[in-house]
Amino acid sequence: MKKQCYGLNISACSVSTFTKISALQMSWRSTYRSSKFRNVYGKVGQREACYEGIPITRNVHDNHFCAVNPKFLAVVTESSGGGSFLVIPIYKVGRVDPHHPKICGHQGNVLDIKWCPFRDNIIASCSEDCSVRIWEIPDGGLRRNMTEAQMVLIGHSRRVGLIEWHPTCSGILYSAGYDGKILLWNLEKGEAVKMIDSHSDVVLCMSFSRDGSLLATSCKDKKLRIIEARSGRVLQEAYSKSHRVSRVVFLGNMKHVLTTGLSRWNTRQVAVWDQEDLSVPIIEEEIDGLSGLLFPFYDADTHMLYLAGKGDGNIRYYEVSPEKPHLQYLMEFSSSAPQKGLGVMPKRGLDVGECEVFRFYKLITLKGLVEPISMIVPRKAEIFQEDIYPMTSGAEPALTTEEWLSGIDRGPVLVSLKEKYKQPKPAGPKAAKREKKALAKTMKGFDLLENVSPKSDNEFLRMFYRQQDELKQLQKELRDKDERIKHLELELNNLKNNMTLNLSISNN
Known part of the structure; x- marks a missing residue:
């Protein structure tokens, strides 16, 4: 007995085999587990990198x-x-x-x-x-x-x-x-x-x-x-x-x-x-x-x-x-x-x-x-991707040498990578031009607001939100300066330690 399948003559035995293969393919698809990392790709650095x-x-x-x-x-x-x-x-x-x-x-x-x-x-x-x-x-x-x-x-x-x-x-x-x-x-x-x-x-x-x-x-x-x-x-x-x-x-x-x-x-x-x-x-x-x-x-x-x-x-x-x-x-x-x-x-x-x-x-x-x-991970990173960047091991030890030798075990000190996130700037000259125009328009709006008293609730809210944004920017600048001060203090301590070490070596 023969059966016609897509213009080809396939015997009953072949049809049975074909059915088994299809079943296997379906079972393979059912066991496949989707993953947010399935499209991860390797990107080689440019020659200048x-x-x-x-x-x-x-x-x-x-x-x-x-x-x-x-x-x-x-x-x-x-x-x-x-x-x-x-x-x-x-x-x-x-x-x-x-x-x-x-x-x-x-x-x-x-x-x-x-x-x-x-x-x-x-x-x-x-x-x-x-x-x-x-x-x-x-x-x-x-x-x-x-x-x-x-x-x-x-x-x-x-x-x-x-x-x-x-x-x-x-x-x-x-x-x-x-x-x-x-x-x-x-x-x-x-x-x-x-x-x-x-x-x-x-x-x-x-x-x-x-x-x-x-x-x-x-x-x-x-x-x-x-x-x-x-x-x-x-x-x-x-x-x-x-x-x-x-x-x-x-x-x-x-x-x-x-x-x-x-x-x-x-x-x-x-x-x-x-x-x-x-x-x-x-x-x-x-x-x-x-x-x-x-x-x-x-x-x-x-x-x-x-x-x-x-x-x-x-x-x-x-x-x-x-x-x-x-x-x-x-x-x-x-x-x-x-x-x-x-x-x-x-x-x-x-x-x-x-x-x-x-x-x-x-x-x-x-x-x-x-x-x-x-x-x-191929994603548009307009926001920080928390699902692919969970809390991770930082640069602070969880234990001192004495604590560990005394029998204490402790997991790593975890930190968030969210502070490292910087929203990528739009690429290309046209995008840069659009960004410049948008910035100029925004600044023009701010200039107009300088001389406007809050005659309505909407104007008042606009001025309030603008001042909030300025306050956030000042706070960010202050944090950056604090980090810079800490970095300079560490460098100063390193210099002092090196000088002390050199003096002790020269005295000996």
Whole structure:
């Protein structure tokens, strides 16, 4: 028996198959979850917004070699006779002077750099010379090579490949060395207060929970561990033959961790785990067959996960949820230029007016280029978009070093990004002309009102609202001046501290 369908002869069997396929398509559509981030796209910075002429390191260590905050960009560079890295003010884009001052106090190659989350002028570095060093960068950047660190931390017996600042406590730093040990440093005293010796091989990655009470690690022995950050006690440990772990990240407050690694067929893979039960992954999902390491970046505010492959130019992004299927694929940013590493700008450094929700700084070794990539939600930003900018971690620590060491845990201090919002100006000469005419018309109306007494209620209300607007403008100017005064006071205190330090050094 045959049936006629759109001019084609299809057998009863084919019709049955066609019906099943249609049913599958309908079921796929029903499970698709709409998202306000499904149209997020990657926007590469213009040439004039890039940093050129940087001799980016060619070290094969699996790290990003890049760190960024709202003030500075730091990049590990090629050097002879020791390790060095550049620190460039974030606004100084364009070609970098070949003789630009460097931080060059390490005796071996620099393997990792991280900015302090609470003080934008403080950066930590670790090196093949087995040391961790803390540096203070002056406002405006370096004027000459810096060789003397503010603090030198010695405790590892082999090279140090990884450092992480505590996310909520000031003065606490973790370092992981090739000796298989993790050291917890109290920077106020300049000493290690705890050694975590529970790894049988090199630690590849460290990630803190939202409040900093737990530490997740991946190791060269392919095991995933959940560790109590303060005591160093291993709470959970997992090894999976179907998923060899290489990188790990906590998924905010979801009680889940995510890992990237390789499947038993050597394909790149991502897995989600319950942090309280690591017996088996909740889900495992294969990504592709490329060989480069897959770096995970998680944004706890938008619940978006970015997967970037080292050595390729792709950045895939997903939305993460505590319910199944846990990972909802959104889109992929593609580029022909391979990435050596990626720095991530903190949320307080993003352009809120452009609806920017994430920003990478991509290292391109062959071109000596650092290229910003903005992840943007396509919206008209006439008003502040509160749904994509919830309260986020600010630059104030939630705990002092003494409080945290005494056993107190506390989440990050949250701030609103609404104060950073500036309504975008209309683009183009015609729009500017229209704006100028509207402004002139408004000012003309104000001039007329100056000589008009409030003979009616409407005129009185107009004068009242105008005075309110003027008062708001004066209040804004006053707030700006107060912020400027605070900034100048901080600079003055820094100068005094530097002078005191130099005098003490000269006296000694």
